[in-house]
Amino acid sequence: MKDCSHIGTELSAYVDSELAPEKRAEVEKHIAGCPRCQQRVAGLRELAAGVAALPKAQPAPQFLAEVRRKIRGERDTSGQRSWADIVFRPFWVKVPLEALAVVVLLIGASALFLPRSRQARRLPATAMQRESEPAPAPPAETVVATAAQPAREAPAAANGFARMRAAGRDEIAPAPAAPAPAAKAAAEWTVDQRGVIGTNRVEGSMRQHLDFSQTAGSPFVQQAEEVIVVQSDNPGTVHSRVAFMVRPLNGSVTPTSDAGQGVQKFYVLLPPENVAPFKAHFTEAEKLMARRQNVLQLESKAEDRADSMIVPSASVGGATNVVVPLGASGEEPKQSAVLEIQVVPPKR
Amino acid sequence: MERVGIGETATRSDAELVAQCQSGDDAAFDELVLRHQQRALNVAFQLLRDHEDAAEVAQDAFVRIYRSIGGFRGDCEFTTWLHQIVVNLARNKHRWWRRRGRHAIVSLDCTVETDDGALDVQVAAPTDAPDVAVVKAEFVRLLNARMGELPPKFREVLVLRNVEDMNYDQIAATLGCSVGTVKSRIARARETLRERMKDEG
Numbered sequence: 001m002k003d004c005s006h007i008g009t010e011l012s013a014y015v016d017s018e019l020a021p022e023k024r025a026e027v028e029k030h031i032a033g034c035p036r037c038q039q040r041v042a043g044l045r046e047l048a049a050g051v052a053a054l055p056k057a058q059p060a061p062q063f064l065a066e067v068r069r070k071i072r073g074e075r076d077t078s079g080q081r082s083w084a085d086i087v088f089r090p091f092w093v094k095v096p097l098e099a100l101a102v103v104v105l106l107i108g109a110s111a112l113f114l115p116r117s118r119q120a121r122r123l124p125a126t127a128m129q130r131e132s133e134p135a136p137a138p139p140a141e142t143v144v145a146t147a148a149q150p151a152r153e154a155p156a157a158a159n160g161f162a163r164m165r166a167a168g169r170d171e172i173a174p175a176p177a178a179p180a181p182a183a184k185a186a187a188e189w190t191v192d193q194r195g196v197i198g199t200n201r202v203e204g205s206m207r208q209h210l211d212f213s214q215t216a217g218s219p220f221v222q223q224a225e226e227v228i229v230v231q232s233d234n235p236g237t238v239h240s241r242v243a244f245m246v247r248p249l250n251g252s253v254t255p256t257s258d259a260g261q262g263v264q265k266f267y268v269l270l271p272p273e274n275v276a277p278f279k280a281h282f283t284e285a286e287k288l289m290a291r292r293q294n295v296l297q298l299e300s301k302a303e304d305r306a307d308s309m310i311v312p313s314a315s316v317g318g319a320t321n322v323v324v325p326l327g328a329s330g331e332e333p334k335q336s337a338v339l340e341i342q343v344v345p346p347k348r
Numbered sequence: 349m350e351r352v353g354i355g356e357t358a359t360r361s362d363a364e365l366v367a368q369c370q371s372g373d374d375a376a377f378d379e380l381v382l383r384h385q386q387r388a389l390n391v392a393f394q395l396l397r398d399h400e401d402a403a404e405v406a407q408d409a410f411v412r413i414y415r416s417i418g419g420f421r422g423d424c425e426f427t428t429w430l431h432q433i434v435v436n437l438a439r440n441k442h443r444w445w446r447r448r449g450r451h452a453i454v455s456l457d458c459t460v461e462t463d464d465g466a467l468d469v470q471v472a473a474p475t476d477a478p479d480v481a482v483v484k485a486e487f488v489r490l491l492n493a494r495m496g497e498l499p500p501k502f503r504e505v506l507v508l509r510n511v512e513d514m515n516y517d518q519i520a521a522t523l524g525c526s527v528g529t530v531k532s533r534i535a536r537a538r539e540t541l542r543e544r545m546k547d548e549g
Contacts, residue, residue: 009531009532016509044542047491047542048510048538051491051509054394054488054511055488057393057394057399059385059389059403059406063389063403063406064382066407067381067411067414070407070408071414
């Protein structure tokens with residue numbers, strides 16, 4: 001009996017013929033004299049034979065076809081797998097899927113909300129590009145006003161030699177005519193811009209967000225009815241001055257952006273009927289400034305183009321020449337008019 | 349020039365078929381499936397005790413083989429590889445059910461008819477051959493029930509040993525454990541099974 005406990009674990013391997021020869025001989029020697037172990041071996045053999053005789057599963061005839069179908073990646077069409085089976089997947093599959101969904105949502109949300117300032121400016125701009133109507137090219141009748149001092153709300157540019165010139169829009173590619181209302185977009189733009197301008201965040205901090213007019217595909221390039229070129233050392237001053245002027249006219253300005261080669265530009269959005277008042281107001285303001293400095297000079301250059309800027313003849317005391325084409329308004333009612341204002345460094 | 353016919357494909361070894369699979373011969377893969385489907389399905393069934401689960405596991409095992417046969421370098425027998433995959437998939441299935449609170453299904457019927465195929469009891473004929481234990485149908489029916497209650501690890505070694513008739517080395521290779529572990533695990537599995545059978549009868 002004492003040998004039985006020692007040899008007990010070996011009997012199973014003995015039945016399986018997995019014992020080394022010497023161990024096998026040892027076990028056989030023991031079994032020969034141990035009826036209890038003979039009985040255990042018989043029991044183990046019966047058990048092994050019983051397991052071997054267990055009911056067997058036979059593959060269905062379509063087994064191979066099912067394997068092929070799965071290899072092709074097709075869904076189980078037997079109806080066992082319902083949508084609920086897919087929705088209520090195993091936990092360890094479902095959780096990563098949901099986590100992935102959350103990540104995707106977060107990325108989408110951040111794309112929508114993070115560059116908000118940029119989006120806010122870009123949206124109405126593209127809306128304008130799509131929806132507003134180009135004005136017929138007016139004959140450019142220009143008035144040149146010279147001012148020694150910029151507008152009063154921008155004394156910082158007092159020494160700047162600013163020059164403004166406007167060219168007819170016939171150099172601008174016509175935008176597709178569309179009667180769709182752009183008033184709403186313009187209104188949103190106005191609100192936004194007023195808020196920004198009202199807090200005097202005109203330059204610097206805003207410019208870094210703005211680059212949409214930098215490229216050739218600028219939303220206003222094809223839209224601007226006129227291009228007004230202003231020579232000034234201080235684009236921010238020009239911008240704030242224009243912004244101040246267009247506010248009573250229900251207009252708005254975009255922030256300045258770098259047009260390259262030191263040129264800053266921005267756009268003026270105005271109700272079409274207010275384009276002429278704006279230009280008159282602008283000219284008057286420049287004239288007023290010029291008169292105060294006693295350096296009034298008028299030029300008339302109807303053939304002016306944006307690429308041939310007027311060099312001020314009276315550049316003493318830092319004059320500003322303004323060339324504004326008139327007659328661009330009043331022909332047809334439009335949703336909004338767009339003027340492009342370029343601020344270039346003064347030529348010395 | 350004689351073409352390779354069906355009669356000849358049957359003589360091709362698993363290794364030859366694997367090599368042909370690796371060169372893109374899908375017919376060789378079909379041959380492997382047809383040759384081993386019974387084996388794969390039955391092992392899966394013995395481990396899972398559920399015919400639908402077994403069929404799914406066996407099919408998935410061949411799908412997995414098809415997709416990774418390019419990397420099979422013949423370090424072991426094809427059947428060992430197949431058994432490894434079936435056992436692993438069956439283990440996953442076990443866990444899958446356990447998470448849902450379902451335990452192994454125990455069927456006391458020796459013959460089960462399903463849509464996918466029939467299960468039949470193969471009871472050893474009562475011959476007088478020495479060393480061959482004669483098992484009665486009643487014993488097998490009882491054993492079948494008790495097998496379903498065994499821990500999966502015990503079931504694995506017993507099925508591989510006595511259903512698949514693998515030796516300890518092959519079982520160790522399949523399960524990725526040592527021969528000593530296989531030996532002791534089989535001994536404990538049989539001991540457990542024997543005790544539960546005694547309780548019953």
